[in-house]
Amino acid sequence: MAHTHKSLMVKTLKKHGINQLDMVADMRAHGSHISRTALLDLIRYGLWPKRINPESIRESFTRLLGEDNQEEIEKMLKAAPKGVNSTAAYQVLPLLAKYELKQADLRRAMEETGIKLSPSAISQLLLHGKWPITINAELIKAAVEKFMSEHVSTNELMTMWDETKTKKGNAPTTIKTVQPTLIFEQPEREMLYQKTMNHFKLTRHPFENEVHGIDDLFMSQSQRRVRESMVQASLNGSILAVTGECGAGKTELRKSFYDYANQHHPELLIIEAMVIDKKRLTAAMIFDALAEELQITSMPNGLENRARKVERTLKQSAKAGNKHVLVIEEAHDLSNAAIKHLKRICELSDGFNRLVSVILVGQPELEAKLSLSNFDIREFSYRCNIMTMQPLGASVTDYIAHKLKRCNVDITNVITPDAIEAIKTRLQGVVQYGITKSNGSKDMTYPLMVNTLLVKAMNEAASAFEPKITAELIGMIK
Structure with a gap:
């Protein structure tokens, strides 16, 4: 086994013209002081140094061989220890090791969300708590959490950014996020x-802004795009959040959406939860709003019974050719509990067809509430598209x-x-x-x-x- 490991690592380094001194110098330059003897034992005999984090070695190989050679790097590191030592800045790294996840997989998942970091930058963050200054820390956290949520428990997800202690007992260096x-x-x-x-x-x-008819409304190209997104979300069983500053024209846009839907999509039934204080909105109130639009004259007691009756009626309405969309204004005031109930509404389906679409309209605080870092409602946030109303x-x-x-x-x-x-x-x-x-x-x-x-x-x-x-x-x- 050691001979196989030795020949693979020696051949790979020789192929790329890299010697042990190059690697020693690279690791020391990035804060990992490995001796030549320890490195030789690793290369020749596959003996992993106990005091050096395997991720530091992985990071060095990536810098020296290049990101295009990840497959070769993974083969060389196949026998790397699964545990991570106590030098990690956060609990993220131990969790990666615990579930046998690779930083390369994490990096690819982050890129899919638009966050592009080099392997070195990711290791510097997870090992030493050094945050990139060019990307907002909350966006990085959200991308990491989205990947990790598919593998770790809820409790682990909530504590993954807890700081660990180094061997000297010092808290790792972090860069404080500055809010604009x-x-x-x-x-x-x-x-x-x-x-x-x-x-x-x-x-x-x-x-x-007294609007007496569609002719009174001014619609910019940007507003028309948002309205079209509302229409498409309504017809396709999607979830959409529309955010805008106070005075951006959200109410007028909603009225325009209603008028457009009535004229061009009469099959679309628009449902509003008529609660002024959205902080008080409950699942029962949502089902009552659905029942009223569906003309259900009597509702049974108990939330489960109400849900079943509403679902049956929605299926009948859908088979008759109707589409249903639930629209909630001032959605930035919704509680996490109410948003969780909305997720259940969105899951109502007849085969592959969603029975109810959801459109939330609110101020910029709504986008912050729907952040992936809000653990309570992250399952809803993953499924929610967000559009922001632009200025004129x-x-x-x-x-x-x-x-x-x-x-x-x-x-x-x-x-x-x-x-x-x-x-x-x-x-x-x-x-x-x-x-x-x-x-x-x-x-x-x-x-x-x-x-x-x-x-x-x-x-x-x-x-x-x-x-x-x-x-x-x-x-x-x-």
């Missing part, structure tokens, strides 16, 4: 004065023109092109990432922000007897 901070001076809201309406010859307030951006001009056209007023009679550009500039926030990354910007041209700024600008123009809103006037607004 948005710096944005939101314009204060004020009413549109009567003299302002007279000044611009308006018969009604153009920037009140380049559509600001079209948005303003649409709003004024509803009042039979031409945009060119109210605001100059340079003023519109000034609005876009004014509604830009600064994102601070701390010392690890230079500041960025965030576009805040959401409908509510644009409306508020325009009302203030129109009042200022009327007070100054200016015929139009100009860039200079926008610059004066606090």
